Amino acid sequence: xxxxxxxxxxxxxxxxxxxxxxxxxxxxxxxxxxxxxxxxxxxxxxxxxxxxxxxxxxxxxxxxxxxxxxxxxxxxxxxxxxxxxxxxxxxxxxxxxxxxxxxxxxxxxxxxxxxxxxxxxxxxxxxxxxxxxxxxxxxxxxxxxxxxxxxxxxxxxxxxxxxxxxxxxxxxxxxxxxxxxxxxxxxxxxxxxxxxxxxxxxxxxxxxxxxxxxxxxxxxxxxxxxxxxxxxxxxxxxxxxxxxxxxxxxxxxxxxxxxxxxxxxxxxxxxxxxxxxxxxxx
Amino acid sequence: xxxxxxxxxxxxxxxxxxxxxxxxxxxxxxxxxxxxxxxxxxxxxxxxxxxxxxxxxxxxxxxxxxxxxxxxxxxxxxxxxxxxxxxxxxxxxxxxxxxxxxxxxxxxxxxxxxxxxxxxxxxxxxxxxxxxxxxxxxxxxxxxxxxxxxxxxxxxxxxxxxxxxxxxxxxxxxxxxxxxxxxxxxxxxxxxxxxxxxxxxxxxxxxxxxxxxxxxxxxxxxxxxxxxxxxxxxxxxxxxxxxxxxxxxxxxxxxxxxxxxxxxxxxxxxxxxxxxxxxxxxxxxxxxxxxxxxxxxxxxxxxxxxxxxxxxxxxxxxx
Numbered sequence: 094x095x096x097x098x099x100x101x102x103x104x105x106x107x108x109x110x111x112x113x114x115x116x117x118x119x120x121x122x123x124x125x126x127x128x129x130x131x132x133x134x135x136x137x138x139x140x141x142x143x144x145x146x147x148x149x150x151x152x153x154x155x156x157x158x159x160x161x162x163x164x165x166x167x168x169x170x171x172x173x174x175x176x177x178x179x180x181x182x183x184x185x186x187x188x189x190x191x192x193x194x195x196x197x198x199x200x201x202x203x204x205x206x207x208x209x210x211x212x213x214x215x216x217x218x219x220x221x222x223x224x225x226x227x228x229x230x231x232x233x234x235x236x237x238x239x240x241x242x243x244x245x246x247x248x249x250x251x252x253x254x255x256x257x258x259x260x261x262x263x264x265x266x267x268x269x270x271x272x273x274x275x276x277x278x279x280x281x282x283x284x285x286x287x288x289x290x291x292x293x294x295x296x297x298x299x300x301x302x303x304x305x306x307x308x309x310x311x312x313x314x315x316x317x318x319x320x321x322x323x324x325x326x327x328x329x330x331x332x333x334x335x336x337x338x339x340x341x342x343x344x345x346x347x348x349x350x351x352x353x354x355x356x357x358x359x360x361x362x363x364x365x366x367x368x369x370x371x372x373x374x375x
Numbered sequence: 376x377x378x379x380x381x382x383x384x385x386x387x388x389x390x391x392x393x394x395x396x397x398x399x400x401x402x403x404x405x406x407x408x409x410x411x412x413x414x415x416x417x418x419x420x421x422x423x424x425x426x427x428x429x430x431x432x433x434x435x436x437x438x439x440x441x442x443x444x445x446x447x448x449x450x451x452x453x454x455x456x457x458x459x460x461x462x463x464x465x466x467x468x469x470x471x472x473x474x475x476x477x478x479x480x481x482x483x484x485x486x487x488x489x490x491x492x493x494x495x496x497x498x499x500x501x502x503x504x505x506x507x508x509x510x511x512x513x514x515x516x517x518x519x520x521x522x523x524x525x526x527x528x529x530x531x532x533x534x535x536x537x538x539x540x541x542x543x544x545x546x547x548x549x550x551x552x553x554x555x556x557x558x559x560x561x562x563x564x565x566x567x568x569x570x571x572x573x574x575x576x577x578x579x580x581x582x583x584x585x586x587x588x589x590x591x592x593x594x595x596x597x598x599x600x601x602x603x604x605x606x607x608x609x610x611x612x613x614x615x616x617x618x619x620x621x622x623x624x625x626x627x628x629x630x631x632x633x634x635x636x637x638x639x640x641x642x643x644x645x646x647x648x649x650x651x652x653x654x655x656x657x658x659x660x661x662x663x664x665x666x667x668x669x670x671x672x673x674x675x676x677x678x679x680x681x682x683x684x685x686x687x688x689x690x691x692x693x694x
Contacts, residue, residue, distance in 0.1 A: 096517060099598050103513035107506050107569060108525070114566040115532040118543035125543070132546060176398075183395040186388055196680040198399055200406065203676045205627035207644045208665045211651070212409045215658055221421045223408055252402065257687060264684050264692060302688065313536040316629040320648050331538050338542045339634055351539040362534040366527050369691045 119355070126348035133342035145349035155350070158333045165243055165318075165329060166311040172251035173307055177258025178300065182292075184259070185266040199260065201253045210320035213249045239326040246318045246327060250311065258303045265299035266292070298372055305368060309361040313354075330354055409669070412662035416468050420658045434464050435663035441465075442473040442481035485664055488646040492668075495557055495642055496625035499564035504618045506565075507572025508580075508610070512602060514573070515580040516588075526574070530689065533570040537630035545634060555636045563631050568621040571689060575620065578690025579613025580606065616682040619675050626672060643668050 094102075126145055130138045149155050184195060201209070216224050217235040225233050235245040269292065277287045315331035328336075334354060338347035412420050414431040446469045455466055462472060462480075472480045514522060544563065545554065553559035587609070588601040596604065607614075629644040636642070647664050650656075679686065685693055 094598065096598060099602075100513045100517035100519065103509040104519065104525075107510040107529070107573060110506065111529065111532050111566060111569060114544075114562060115535065115540065118540060118547060119535075121547065122539075122543035125546075132549075180395065180398050183391045183398070186391060188392055188395070192680065194395070194399060196677055196683075198402060199680070199683060200673055200676055201402065203623060203627075203672050204669055205629065205644050205672070207627075207629035207648055208668060211648045211661065212412075212665055213405065214651075215412065215662070216405055216408060218421075221423050221425060223404070223425045226423075226425050252405065256402075260684055260687065261692075299692070302692075306687075309534065315536070315538060320629075331536055334536075334538045334542075335630075335634070338538070339545075344542070344546070347542055351536075351542055354536055355539050358534055358536060358539075359531060362531050363527075365534075366530060369688070370523075373691050 122348040122351060125345050126352055128345045130345040131342050132344040138345075141345070145346045146353075149346065149350055149353065155333070158328055158330050161243065161326070162312060162314075162329045165247055165314065166308055168244065169247040169250040169254075169311050170304060170307050172247065173255045173258045174300070174304060176251060176255035177260075177303070178262045178296075180255065180259045181262035181266055184263060195259075195263070199256045202256045204253070206253070206316035207320050209253055210246075210249065210317040213245075213252075214321055217245055236322045237324070239324060242322045242324060242327045246321050249321065250314070250317060253317075254307060254310075257307065258300070261299045261303040262296055265296035269295045298368070302365070302368055302372060305361065305365045309358060309365060312361065313358065409662050409665055412659055413666040415659050415662075417657055417659055420662075432464070432468075434468050435657075435659035436667075437461050437465055438470065438657065438660045439485050439663045439667070440483055442483050443470045444473055445469060446471045484641075484646060485643075488641055488643040489667070491557070491640055492626060492642040492644075495560045495564060495640070496622050498557075499561045499568060499625050500618055500621040502561070502565040503568035503572045503621050504576075504614060507569055507617065508576045508607075508614060509602075510573045511576035511580050512606060515577050516585070526577075529570045529573050531570075533567065533689075537567075537628075538634070541631055541634040548635065555638060555640050557640045559635055560632060560640055560642070563635065564625040564628060567628070567631075568624055571624070572617050572621055574689040574691075575617045575686065576610070576613060576690075578685060578693060579610050579617070582693075583609045616679060616686065619679050620682075620686045623672055623675055 127140060127142060128138050129141050129144075180198065184191065188194065214236060216222050219225065219232050219234045219237075222235075224235065225231055233241075235241050273291050273295075274287065277291060282290075313331055314329050315335065318327050318329050319332050319335070321327075330350075331354070334347055334350050337343050337350060411427075411429075413435050414433070415426065415429055416432050416434060419426045419429045443465065446466070450466060455463065458466065465472065474480055513519070514526065519525060540563075548554045548559050553562075583606055587605050588596075591601040591605050592598070627644065628642070632642045633645040636645070643664075647661065647668065650661055650664065676683075
């Protein structure tokens with residue numbers, strides 16, 4: 094076989110698979126987003142043009158889903174960066190048993206989000222949960238309290254994903270040439286100066302990758318929030334979309350909302366891949 | 376850092392290590408809690424203050440695999456005397472098994488869901504890695520017009536929110552009868568993992584020197600032979616690491632399973648939380664079910680520790 098034939102034989106099945114099972118469904122739902130289709134009924138499907146999009150964009154509740162999601166993204170990603178980068182700074186020194194230590198800290202992020210969300214409900218239980226016991230906040234409601242539920246979910250997310258930021262930060266920190274620190278030590282530079290001028294700028298590219306990736310994932314959050322709570326104050330975009338599509342069966346409208354979400358995700362993916370390639374090229 | 380160590384920096388180091396250990400302990404508390412709750416009896420699981428030291432039991436695991444109700448009224452002593460030891464344990468805790476007409480104990484749905492998880496994650500992993508490896512080889516060794524665009528396209532399919540894909544897929548599956556089937560989920564998980572597998576394997580294959588194959592080609596191997604006999608054996612570690620990552624992703628997946636299955640092909644992630652809503656909430660049983668489900672992933676994490684960084688960055692960062 095010629096090289097060209099082998100290349101096509103190796104690459105094309107994957108492309109076909111992805112087009113059939115990812116792109117074709119998306120075209121299918123693009124078509125439905127211009128209709129009033131309801132998958133639970135046998136009513137004739139009418140073409141309604143841009144009506145679904147117009148209504149969604151004019152709907153205050155949808156906007157509040159988006160602002161809620163933005164709030165969730167900011168809180169949880171900021172938390173992950175503070176905890177994860179902090180932990181990496183602490184661990185970036187010779188420590189006996191460091192490999193085991195870091196691997197153990199990685200465990201949460203490898204776990205099933207739905208199961209993590211489930212057992213954090215046990216920890217958050219107002220009457221006998223260990224969270225209230227540790228913080229002396231006897232009987233405090235977390236997950237059924239409209240003011241706190243979103244933060245409670247974000248805290249769980251921070252627990253789960255800080256290790257991700259830590260892993261990337263550690264990689265960045267360990268790649269900094271020791272000679273830079275030695276030079277700084279000779280110049281008697283202050284610890285803060287070394288951090289500002291050497292550590293931070295050299296870790297920044299990897300940290301940025303971590304932030305973009307976590308932002309995208311947090312924006313898509315479904316599992317953990319859906320398992321942990323069920324109230325309007327924690328209804329993230331993905332949850333609203335799920336309810337609209339599979340509980341209310343407003344299929345056409347939900348396809349339109351799905352597209353709004355998709356555009357946002359693709360925009361972030363684009364930025365992510367750009368930075369990833371830039372990093373790879375170094 | 377081989378800096379001249381002053382007394383101050385030695386103390387700084389020690390304080391940092393101590394703080395790191397505190398963080399480790401704090402981050403392990405939730406895991407300890409789920410692990411210990413799985414061995415408690417029902418009353419120990421919900422005490423104030425929380426029970427840290429207790430007599431471990433295995434009843435949560437017995438209860439996990441069986442259907443049972445809470446005992447009402449006095450216990451039937453004749454039945455108790457005739458029961459095997461594990462049934463006695465459960466009865467001691469105030470529960471009674473639900474039995475069918477022939478007296479057989481009804482099983483809960485857990486084991487079936489667990490088996491589904493193994494089958495679906497296993498087969499989809501195999502497909503994703505097999506396809507991904509050859510595709511990665513294709514991209515790594517041959518010129519392809521618009522290669523970067525194709526690779527971006529492949530990765531972007533991975534980033535799609537599951538709910539967004541699930542809506543049209545549900546309609547299509549419903550039309551062809553794939554809702555709540557193993558094949559249906561296997562296809563979705565293969566598609567989801569495929570892009571990851573291509574990117575990660577491309578990273579591994581890029582590292583294998585081209586000269587090996589070129590030497591083989593000179594020796595009269597065909598391209599195919601060179602791929603299977605030279606490249607693939609060199610890429611074993613990469614294939615294994617990719618497979619473990621894909622397996623974990625499929626094993627943990629919740630959203631597709633929730634929307635596409637309800638019984639026959641349901642995997643464990645949507646099933647375990649649904650136990651909360653069914654009748655009495657016995658946290659020890661939920662903890663036992665969660666623990667069993669989390670153990671395989673924890674073992675895999677230790678096996679994968681050298682490749683974690685590469686895995687979470689789609690092969691971009693190797694170190």
